[in-house]
Amino acid sequence: MEPVTVATTAATEIDGSVMEGGGQILRVSAALSCITGTAIKISKIRAGRSTPGLRPQHLSGLQLVSDLCSGSLQGASIGSTDISLTPGKIQSGNHTADTQTAGSVCLLLQVALPCAVFADASSQLCLKGGTNAEMAPQIDYTVKVFKPIVEKFGVHFDCDIRMRGYYPKGGGEVFVTVNPVKELQPVTMTERGNITKIHGRAFVAGVLPFKLAKDMSAAAVRTIRKEIKELYINIQPLQEKDKACGNGNGIIIIAESSTGCLFAGSALGKKGVYADKIGIEAAEMLLRNIRHNGCVDEFLQDQLIIFMALAKGTSRIRTGAVTLHTQTAIHIAEQLTQAKFTITKCEDELSSNVTYIIECQGSGAANLHL
Ligand SMILES: Nc1ncnc2c1ncn2[C@@H]1O[C@H](COP(=O)(O)OP(=O)(O)OP(=O)(O)O)[C@@H](O)[C@H]1O
CATH class of the missing domain: 3.30.360.20 (RNA 3'-terminal phosphate cyclase, insert domain)
Structure with missing residues (x-):
């Protein structure tokens, strides 16, 4: 069991340039910092990108998490390559984040949702920016693909799309209500069917x-x-x-x-x-x-890793080729929780189909506020 506590120990150092080296490292590590109560220091943020450091979507995502966990966020401004987050108690209630650009509201939800699930009551998130943005889930993906599958872990949220916003103007707004849970259930998705x-x-x-x-x-x-x-x-x-x-x-x-x-x-x-x-x-x-005969697409793969890491028990998900985003999320999840992942290649001789089973012994994070 990993209790949800207030940070007391030295910060865990996260290398923001490792593997995929992008914004996802920030989201996975900030959410896990908030949930496990571990202070983090992230350096070399988005080091290999053409515009390194925090972009508006990353900055507002970090500010949102810090707000959610009454944390102390240091060094976070546009372009920063080093930040630290010391989390406090996760707060339910109303939280707002605005990328002030077409930065994706779905990526704001990606970082905030796992945190809000570990609050003491329901949370209402007002997220502003782009609803249908490049290199991110479209809001329709978040609602129609991501949502029904994370519900299998016990994560329940409602999303009201109040205004859609696109590049370059943004101006979209979604209102998300998240219900807390005591702990997440493990999920098995190994049979694709037709x-x-x-x-x-x-x-x-x-x-x-x-x-x-x-x-x-x-x-x-x-x-x-x-x-x-x-x-x-x-x-x-x-x-x-x-x-x-x-x-x-x-x-x-x-x-x-x-x-x-x-x-x-x-x-x-x-x-x-x-x-x-x-x-x-x-x-x-x-x-x-x-x-391929996997059970998730190339995007859901990486988006489920944090829930597998937090669940109590063993999750198994069959995928197509494992993406670098997924491997990166696993790397960060193993750094910040007790979760253990293994990836096994499965070759089907009859169909020459190659799939992978991502298995995770989850850390069993417990919501002590409920
Ligand atoms: N077409 C898509 N459909 C669904 N999800 C997507 C799609 N494209 C990207 N994603 C998801 O969006 C997230 C993008 O993460 P990524 O770290 O690349 O973005 P970022 O925060 O903009 O950072 P960076 O600019 O550094 O790459 C991933 O979780 C990925 O699965």
Whole structure:
């Protein structure tokens, strides 16, 4: 058992440049610092990136965690490469974070959610920034793919998308209510089953013509059809009206399996890129993620590591190729908790399919406030 306590010992040093070397190291280590009560010092933050140090999304994520755990956050400003966080008691209630850019609200939730689960009562998080941003989950991914799967660990939250926001303006706002839990349950997801359903949304917002949404959807359906003949594919073209700030377009396509696995492919419109290409990009991402016989896509993999590390008991998840993001999250989780991960390669001789089982003996973090 790892009690949720107030930090008393020397700070654990985290190398922010290790492995993937990006913002994820900050989120996993800050959340685990908050939950385990361990003070941390992170150095060489995003050292290998073209703009090293904290970007607005990382800074507001750290400030949010510090606020959530009544912590002391030192050295955190835009561009800082060294910060320290000394956590206090996790506070339920209202917390707000604003990237003031199109920085992803989903990445704010990624760092805050595990912390809020260990509060003494429910938390209300008002998160502002981009809802559908590049290199991050789209909010639709967080709600339709991530949420049903983390519920298996016992993590329950509701998300009200009050305003969508896109690059470069941002201006999106989501309101998330998180319920606390005593401890997290381990999860086993090793049987992929058959793909039974493919659905999604292709959207335009602001001044962009509705035709773009229809073109993204049609191109995505055509691409998926080449590999999957028998299933009805419903990718709804949508015009975002009142609840959207600025201009944007994008698509997310979700596949469901007979055993409850969820996979997604997604893409966002970019200046000068044809809508068809956006649709094809998302469809190819989805196909890539269901071609292997794993139970999660390349993104959910890394997003589940912190919950596996915190759960009480052994979790097992079958994946496709293990990403560097996942390996990095494991590295940090093992540094800050007693969790032990192993990765086993599984080769299916009949199908020549290669999958991996990520197994974790969780640290069994206990919420002593409940
Ligand atoms: N298309 C996508 N769908 C779902 N999740 C995604 C998608 N793209 C990225 N993610 C998730 O977003 C997170 C991105 O983490 P990452 O550390 O790369 O971002 P970051 O904080 O912007 O840092 P950096 O700029 O240093 O890379 C990961 O958890 C990843 O799984």
